[in-house]
Structures are given as C-alpha cells and as structure tokens.
Amino acid sequence: MCRFIFLLLFLLSxxxxxxxxxxxxxxxxxxxxxxxxxxxxxxxxxxxxxSKRPNLDTRSECQYIRQxxxxxxxEYLRLTNSFLPPFESAESCWDAYESLVNExxxxxxxxxxxxxxxxxxxxxxxxITTRSEFExxxxxxxxxxxxxxxxxxxxxSSPCASCTTSLSSIQASxxxxxxxxxxxxxxAYPFIYAAAFSNHFGPxxxxxxxxxFNLDFTSSNSSGKKKKxxxxxxVVVICGVVLLLGFSGFWLLRRRRARISRRKWNNMRxxxxxxxxxxxxxxxxxxxxxxxxxxxxxxxxxxxxxIIGKGGYGNVYKGVLPDGSEVAxxxxxxxxxxxxxxFTHEVEVIASVRHVNLVAxxxxxxxxxxxEGHQRIIVCDLMKNGSVHDHLFGVMGKKLSxxxxxxxxxxxARGLAYLHYGAQPAIIHRDIKASNILLDEKFEPKVADxxxxxFTPEGTTHLSTRVAGTMGYVAPEYALYGQLTxxxxxxxxxxxxxxxxxxxxxxxxxxxxxxxxxADWAWSLVRKGRAMDVVEEGMPDLGTPEVVEKYVLVAVLxxxxxxxxxxxxxxxVKMLDMDVPVPSIPERPLSxxxxxxxxxxxxxxxGSGHLSTPAGYQPYTFEEQDLSER
Ligand SMILES: *[C@@H]1O[C@H](CO)[C@@H](O)[C@H](O)[C@H]1NC(C)=O
Ligand SMILES: *[C@@H]1O[C@H](CO)[C@@H](O)[C@H](O)[C@H]1NC(C)=O
Ligand SMILES: *[C@@H]1O[C@H](CO)[C@@H](O)[C@H](O)[C@H]1NC(C)=O
Ligand SMILES: *[C@@H]1O[C@H](CO)[C@@H](O)[C@H](O)[C@H]1NC(C)=O
Ligand SMILES: *[C@@H]1O[C@H](CO)[C@@H](O)[C@H](O)[C@H]1NC(C)=O
Numbered sequence: 001m002c003r004f005i006f007l008l009l010f011l012l013s014x015x016x017x018x019x020x021x022x023x024x025x026x027x028x029x030x031x032x033x034x035x036x037x038x039x040x041x042x043x044x045x046x047x048x049x050x051s052k053r054p055n056l057d058t059r060s061e062c063q064y065i066r067q068x069x070x071x072x073x074x075e076y077l078r079l080t081n082s083f084l085p086p087f088e089s090a091e092s093c094w095d096a097y098e099s100l101v102n103e104x105x106x107x108x109x110x111x112x113x114x115x116x117x118x119x120x121x122x123x124x125x126x127x128i129t130t131r132s133e134f135e136x137x138x139x140x141x142x143x144x145x146x147x148x149x150x151x152x153x154x155x156x157s158s159p160c161a162s163c164t165t166s167l168s169s170i171q172a173s174x175x176x177x178x179x180x181x182x183x184x185x186x187x188a189y190p191f192i193y194a195a196a197f198s199n200h201f202g203p204x205x206x207x208x209x210x211x212x213f214n215l216d217f218t219s220s221n222s223s224g225k226k227k228k229x230x231x232x233x234x235v236v237v238i239c240g241v242v243l244l245l246g247f248s249g250f251w252l253l254r255r256r257r258a259r260i261s262r263r264k265w266n267n268m269r270x271x272x273x274x275x276x277x278x279x280x281x282x283x284x285x286x287x288x289x290x291x292x293x294x295x296x297x298x299x300x301x302x303x304x305x306x307i308i309g310k311g312g313y314g315n316v317y318k319g320v321l322p323d324g325s326e327v328a329x330x331x332x333x334x335x336x337x338x339x340x341x342x343f344t345h346e347v348e349v350i351a352s353v354r355h356v357n358l359v360a361x362x363x364x365x366x367x368x369x370x371x372e373g374h375q376r377i378i379v380c381d382l383m384k385n386g387s388v389h390d391h392l393f394g395v396m397g398k399k400l401s402x403x404x405x406x407x408x409x410x411x412x413a414r415g416l417a418y419l420h421y422g423a424q425p426a427i428i429h430r431d432i433k434a435s436n437i438l439l440d441e442k443f444e445p446k447v448a449d450x451x452x453x454x455f456t457p458e459g460t461t462h463l464s465t466r467v468a469g470t471m472g473y474v475a476p477e478y479a480l481y482g483q484l485t486x487x488x489x490x491x492x493x494x495x496x497x498x499x500x501x502x503x504x505x506x507x508x509x510x511x512x513x514x515x516x517x518x519a520d521w522a523w524s525l526v527r528k529g530r531a532m533d534v535v536e537e538g539m540p541d542l543g544t545p546e547v548v549e550k551y552v553l554v555a556v557l558x559x560x561x562x563x564x565x566x567x568x569x570x571x572x573v574k575m576l577d578m579d580v581p582v583p584s585i586p587e588r589p590l591s592x593x594x595x596x597x598x599x600x601x602x603x604x605x606x607g608s609g610h611l612s613t614p615a616g617y618q619p620y621t622f623e624e625q626d627l628s629e630r
Pocket of ligand 2: 063115116424
C-alpha cells in the first residue's frame with residue numbers, strides 16, 4: 001500500500017519535472033539551429049544518471065562545472081582531435097551546458113554566477129587548438145613519460161599520483177602561456193590530453209574522471225536513490241495532502257537514520273572524520289588523500305632515521321611511496337579534529353596551485369588513531385638538494401656560483417608571482433625565508449610551505465614568536481600591525497634575495513649590542529653608491545656589474561620598510577629577467593630595529609601608529625582583534 005502511493009507520487013513528480021524542463025528544451029533547440037555546439041554534454045548525464053550531486057556553494061559549484069567541462073572537452077578531443085569547439089558555437093555550448101546543469105541546480109546561470117566570459121569556452125592555452133599542435137609543443141619523450149604513468153586504471157591513489165605528477169610538470173615546462181580566462185587554461189590542457197590519448201580507458205572512465213578531473217562518479221548509485229526520495233518528499237508537501245505529511249515525516253526519519261548509520265560506517269571504515277562538505281569532489285585536480293596506514297608504511301612507522309627536518313609545527317619525514325617515488329611528509333603536531341574542515345579545504349586549494357617553482361603537494365592525510373591521537377600530514381615531492389639556507393649558511397661547503405644564485409632568485413620570484421597572480425584564489429605565503437626555498441637536483445628553486453602558515457603553532461601566536469624568531473624576514477607592517485598583503489611577501493623575498501647576494505643572514509650579528517637587519521645594512525651601502533659591496537666576496541662566475549647591481553637594487557627595493565615603495569612580484573620578475581629598469585629607491589625614514597620598541601610602545605598606547613613620519617606614508621590602523629587572531 002505504502003509503496004503504491006510512493007510510486008504514484010514518483011510518477012507525478014516525474015511529469016512535473018518534464019513540464020519544468022520542456023521550455024528549456026525548446027530554447028536549446030532554438031540555439032542549436034543558429035550555431036550548433038559540438039560538445040557532448042550528455043556524457044556527464046550518463047555518468048551521473050540521477051540527480052546525484054552534492055549541494056555546493058557557488059564557488060565549488062563553479063569548480064565542479066569547470067571540471068565537468070574539461071571532461072567533455074577531453075571526450076571531444078578524443079573524437080575529433082580538437083580541444084575546443086568552434087568560436088561561433090561558444091554561445092550555444094554555454095546554453096547547452098547550462099540546460100544540463102539546470103537539471104541538477106535550478107536557475108544556475110553559469111556565466112554570470114561563475115564569472116566566465118562567453119568566448120572563453122572556445123579559447124584555450126597558447127593558441128593550441130588541435131592534438132597535433134599540442135604534440136608539437138610538448139616533446140614526444142615527455143608524452144611517453146605521461147603514457148607510462150597514466151596508461152593504467154587511475155582509480156587508486158598511487159597510480160593517480162604518478163600520473164598527475166608527470167602531467168603537472170608538462171604544464172610547467174612546455175605550456176608557460178598565460179591563462180585565457182579561467183575556463184580551460186594551460187594547467188588543464190595536459191589533463192585533457194592525457195584523458196583523451198594517454199589513458200586507454202578514456203575520459204569517461206570512472207577512475208580517469210576521478211583522478212584527472214576530480215569528478216567522483218564511483219559512489220553514485222546509492223545516493224541517487226536518496227535524491228529521488230527527496231523529490232518525492234517535496235511533491236508531498238506541494239500537494240498539501242495532510243495525511244501524507246505524516247508519512248513523509250516518518251520517511252524523513254528513516255532516511256536520516258539510514259544516513260547516520262551510513263556515516264558511522266564510513267567513519268569506522270576510513271578511521272577518519274573529515275567533516276568537509278566536499279567529500280566526493282574537491283577543488284584540485286590532483287590531490288590524493290592517503291590513509292594513515294599508507295603514510296605509516298611510507299615512513300617506516302615514522303622512524304627516527306627518516307626525519308629530515310624539525311620545526312615548531314612538527315617533524316618532516318622522508319618517505320617512499322609504493323610506486324617508488326620519494327616524498328617529504330610534514331606531520332603537524334598537537335592538532336585537534338576540530339580544524340580539519342578548514343585544513344582540508346586549504347590543502348585542496350594549495351594542491352590546485354601548480355608551478356615549476358612551487359613544491360608540488362601530492363596529498364594529505366587526516367586521521368585519528370587510538371595511540372597517537374589526531375593526525376594531520378601533508379605529502380610533497382622530496383627535494384634532493386635541501387634548502388637555500390643549507391647552501392648559504394650550512395655545511396654544504398662549496399659556494400653557490402652566480403648563475404646558480406641568479407636562477408634561484410628568478411625562479412623564486414616566478415613562483416611567488418604565480419602564487420600572487422596566477423593562483424585562484426591568490427595565496428599570500430606569509431613565511432618566505434631561505435629555509436623554505438628548496439632546490440631540486442638541477443638547483444631549480446621550489447617555494448615550500450605556502451598557505452600553511454596559519455596551521456602551524458607559530459601561526460597562532462604570530463606576533464610574539466615570529467618577530468622574535470625569524471625577525472628580519474617579516475615585513476614591518478605585518479609584524480607590527482598584522483597588516484597582511486602580497487607586499488609582505490615581497491619584503492620577505494627581498495630579504496632572501498639579499499641573503500643570496502651577500503651570503504649574510506637576515507639578521508647580521510654585531511659584536512656590540514643589537515643585531516642589524518641585512519636590509520638596513522644593504523641600504524646603507526646602496527645609498528652611498530656602493531651597491532657592489534653588498535655582494536659576497538669570492539662568488540664563482542660573477543656576472544657583469546650592471547646585472548649584479550640590478551639584483552642588489554631590486555633586493556633593496558623589495559625590502560623597503562614602506563609598503564608602497566615595494567614593487568609587485570610581477571614587476572620583480574620583469575626587472576630581474578628583462579631590461580626593465582629599477583625605479584629609484586625612496587629614502588628610508590628609519591632604521592627599523594633601532595626604533596621598534598618605540599613604535600610598539602606608541603602603538604599600544606595610542607591605538608594607531610605611523611610606520612614612518614614623512615608625509616605621504618600611509619598610517620596603519622591598529623586593531624587589537626586582528627592581532628590576537630594572528
Ligand atoms: C529563436 O530563433 C528565432 C529565429 O529562428 C529568433 O528570432 C529568436 O530570437 C531565437 N530565440 C532565442 C532565445 O535564441
Ligand atoms: C573566473 O575569472 C573571473 C574574472 O577573471 C572571476 O570573476 C571569476 O570569479 C572566476 N571564476 C572562478 C570559478 O574562478
Ligand atoms: C594567438 O593568436 C593571436 C591572433 O590569432 C595572436 O595575436 C597571439 O599572439 C597568439 N598567441 C600566441 C601565444 O601565440
Ligand atoms: C595503453 O595500453 C593499451 C593496452 O593496455 C594499449 O593498447 C595502448 O596502445 C596504450 N596506449 C598508449 C598511449 O600507450
Ligand atoms: C551503478 O549502477 C549502474 C546501473 O544502474 C551500473 O552499471 C554501475 O556499474 C553501478 N556503479 C557502481 C559503482 O556500482
């Protein structure tokens with residue numbers, strides 16, 4: 001009896017759905033007449049047969065839509081050898097996609113909600129539109145490497161990791177072009193290509209879709225039914241059949257109970273309790289969630305001899321994944337499960353940021369174990385040559401040559417410029433220092449630890465410990481007022497660049513009394529016209545004085561105490577790399593270290609302070625709340 005009523009209601013709801021959809025259908029047909037869209041969005045409907053979709057906020061919805069588009073493009077590429085639909089069909093392609101999306105989320109106008117412009121769907125990376133153009137841009141050896149890593153089922157994390165790692169290096173090495181909008185850009189191209197041609201299962205395979213486009217259709221069947229039940233429940237309410245209200249209440253209860261038991265089971269099974277709302281999709285295309293057992297196996301159960309670094313946040317371990325690749329694992333200490341959702345989100349954002357000068361995040365793990373408590377671990381590629389700090393101040397012996405230092409400076413600047421302007425959303429590193437710039441086997445620099453500063457214990461009591469601890473790297477406005485912008489990173493970069501040029505540490509120890517900032521010391525030389533005296537003596541293969549001096553001037557400009565005197569990272573790259581002249585350096589009003597006590601005192605008594613006295617400098621407002629947060 002019960003079942004019969006539900007069946008009836010289900011049919012009713014179906015007919016209502018059809019009615020609701022029909023005008024859209026005709027609209028679509030109209031558009032099709034004028035300029036047909038060759039993309040087959042139906043692929044997505046086939047993969048997610050029911051209205052099985054997590055409820056997402058707009059940002060995640062847009063990401064989901066973008067990933068879905070890439071999958072469709074990949075299928076199109078496989079069939080037609082073309083990445084992009086013809087330009088004239090851009091309008092109708094958006095309409096077609098929108099009508100599909102609206103079957104899942106009502107009234108979602110893709111272009112206006114996600115900020116996508118109409119032509120973007122027909123524009124790609126560096127004017128590459130066909131398979132042969134892509135293969136001309138990327139050498140065959142690199143594509144062979146991709147095929148070797150990606151021509152297998154990508155359902156499990158380990159093969160997926162090898163595949164995505166080889167893909168992201170392609171983008172960094174051969175497709176450096178700027179993004180055109182954010183629909184399909186150079187980052188996405190290798191993934192679109194690999195799903196179409198390198199993986200013989202093709203883009204519509206569940207494992208491929210999950211690994212390369214982060215669209216998880218594997219767990220679809222059970223939840224699909226659930227959604228149907230929701231539709232029925234809605235109809236019940238609309239019809240206003242009072243009698244059935246009782247039924248639906250009973251039913252909701254049942255559904256909830258089922259969900260609760262399912263969740264319990266999930267927790268038991270994975271031994272984790274991430275409460276992220278994005279379980280089935282995530283922001284990045286490449287992130288892997290490792291189980292605690294996998295991590296334990298990789299590090300020989302966190303063996304002491306695997307420790308390669310220690311910090312306030314915890315230890316860094318060396319490890320080997322089952323596929324033989326070496327990784328660095330950063331294990332945060334004293335975490336509680338409470339922050340996991342934001343941690344997971346942050347890690348996913350970070351993982352979506354890929355650049356040749358940024359350390360690639362492979363994956364992460366959050367778990368609660370009976371013995372060791374709550375665990376948070378991130379997994380990155382291992383860098384063979386340690387950090388810039390090791391080479392400048394450690395026991396590495398040989399002095400870095402000028403060409404190597406130049407490469408490190410430029411690469412670091414590029415990595416940071418990408419964080420600030422290439423990543424979406426922009427990421428402020430907050431903790432740039434020589435020990436956070438790692439070097440691979442070819443001495444290509446890789447910026448590490450971006451975006452994670454807020455999860456380290458230092459991050460919470462930033463003001464006191466950071467100013468005392470790594471004083472010299474932190475921009476004055478950030479240290480004093482908690483004012484955090486991209487330009488705080490520029491300051492820290494300037495300090496690292498000075499260390500690299502002078503071989504002196506951020507804080508130069510002076511025999512009598514207070515140490516001096518390397519930035520102040522360098523400025524004192526530059527203003528006397530002795531910029532070359534900043535450069536370390538006996539540096540092998542020193543470049544021409546003009547070039548070396550330019551580097552010194554850029555470093556001094558970046559480490560200017562005034563926020564607005566500093567260039568942006570984009571400008572820094574241009575100045576270091578091209579013939580862009582360095583602007584004249586504004587006078588520095590005060591030596592920071594000598595006056596820091598005075599400034600702090602005046603700030604805490606008056607509630608606001610000026611970083612510097614002369615006119616034209618911005619006063620910074622001091623907000624108590626801000627500081628305690630950081
Ligand atoms: C549908 O097509 C007609 C002509 O065939 C055109 O006048 C009308 O504007 C089109 N409607 C839409 C919504 O594209
Ligand atoms: C895409 O870029 C536009 C502007 O370039 C921006 O407004 C929009 O938020 C971006 N959308 C997504 C999903 O990142
Ligand atoms: C792409 O093509 C346009 C015109 O067709 C041209 O102006 C532009 O320079 C090209 N870009 C690249 C990266 O080749
Ligand atoms: C991938 O493997 C299949 C068989 O496993 C083979 O037929 C196909 O040619 C391979 N593709 C590439 C690109 O290597
Ligand atoms: C989901 O159901 C379809 C048939 O309805 C089946 O072909 C597919 O294998 C199922 N997927 C999973 C992951 O169980």
